[in-house]
Amino acid sequence: ETGVTQSPTHLIKTRGQQVTLRCSSQSGHNTVSWYQQALGQGPQFIFQYYREEENGRGNFPPRFSGLQFPNYSSELNVNALELDDSALYLCASSLAGGPYEQYFGPGTRLTVT
Amino acid sequence: GIQVEQSPPDLILQEGANSTLRCNFSDSVNNLQWFHQNPWGQLINLFYIPSGTKQNGRLSATTVATERYSLLYISSSQTTDSGVYFCAVEEYAGGTSYGKLTFGQGTILTVHP
Numbered sequence: 005e006t007g008v009t010q011s012p013t014h015l016i017k018t019r020g021q022q023v024t025l026r027c028s029s030q031s032g033h034n035t036v037s038w039y040q041q042a043l044g045q046g047p048q049f050i051f052q053y054y055r056e057e058e059n060g061r062g063n064f065p066p067r068f069s070g071l072q073f074p075n076y077s078s079e080l081n082v083n084a085l086e087l088d089d090s091a092l093y094l095c096a097s098s099l100a101g102g103p104y105e106q107y108f109g110p111g112t113r114l115t116v117t
Numbered sequence: 118g119i120q121v122e123q124s125p126p127d128l129i130l131q132e133g134a135n136s137t138l139r140c141n142f143s144d145s146v147n148n149l150q151w152f153h154q155n156p157w158g159q160l161i162n163l164f165y166i167p168s169g170t171k172q173n174g175r176l177s178a179t180t181v182a183t184e185r186y187s188l189l190y191i192s193s194s195q196t197t198d199s200g201v202y203f204c205a206v207e208e209y210a211g212g213t214s215y216g217k218l219t220f221g222q223g224t225i226l227t228v229h230p
Contacts, residue, residue, distance in 0.1 A: 060215030
């Protein structure tokens with residue numbers, strides 16, 4: 005069984021740039037959720053994707069957007085990067101029709117300078 | 118939205134000691150998970166426990182959903198238990214799941230040899 009994977013591991017961007025983060029769900033899982041974890045805080049829900057559509061969204065502006073592909077993998081896109089976007093971005097996968105247990109990837113650490 | 122409070126915020130133990138971590142939540146939940154975050158940021162699933170009691174080796178957890186709290190017990194602690202422990206809940210939404218986990222602020226556990 006393959007776990008959740010994310011790429012890249014680390015990323016450094018400049019304010020105003022755009023970034024794309026990638027996530028492959030655990031085998032057998034068809035739902036992907038994204039979270040942002042600032043230093044010293046708990047993760048915060050950004051959105052969830054199911055059947056290639058956004059299924060729920062947290063309190064994040066529209067410059068945070070996502071995609072899900074037919075193989076259930078997902079991308080998180082952030083436009084017009086701000087310094088406060090510096091964080092650990094975590095992806096989680098689960099089965100649909102839940103609630104079911106969510107499993108997290110190792111994360112992508114984004115630094116915006 | 119639902120509020121999640123964890124206590125204590127910090128806990129320092131000697132190897133071999135036992136500990137209890139608490140998670141209080143403000144509303145009914147579909148899902149409750151306990152995680153251990155390692156120094157590299159990976160969230161490790163400990164328990165999926167929306168209600169009842171579970172045990173896994175030296176760790177056990179109890180959730181009393183009607184009283185809106187969960188407890189994580191660590192017995193005979195080891196230095197490898199050090200890290201941040203998070204409780205996360207999914208608020209009950211009338212039978213619909215949007216996969217939104219709300220995390221507490223975490224408990225930082227340090228186990229000294």
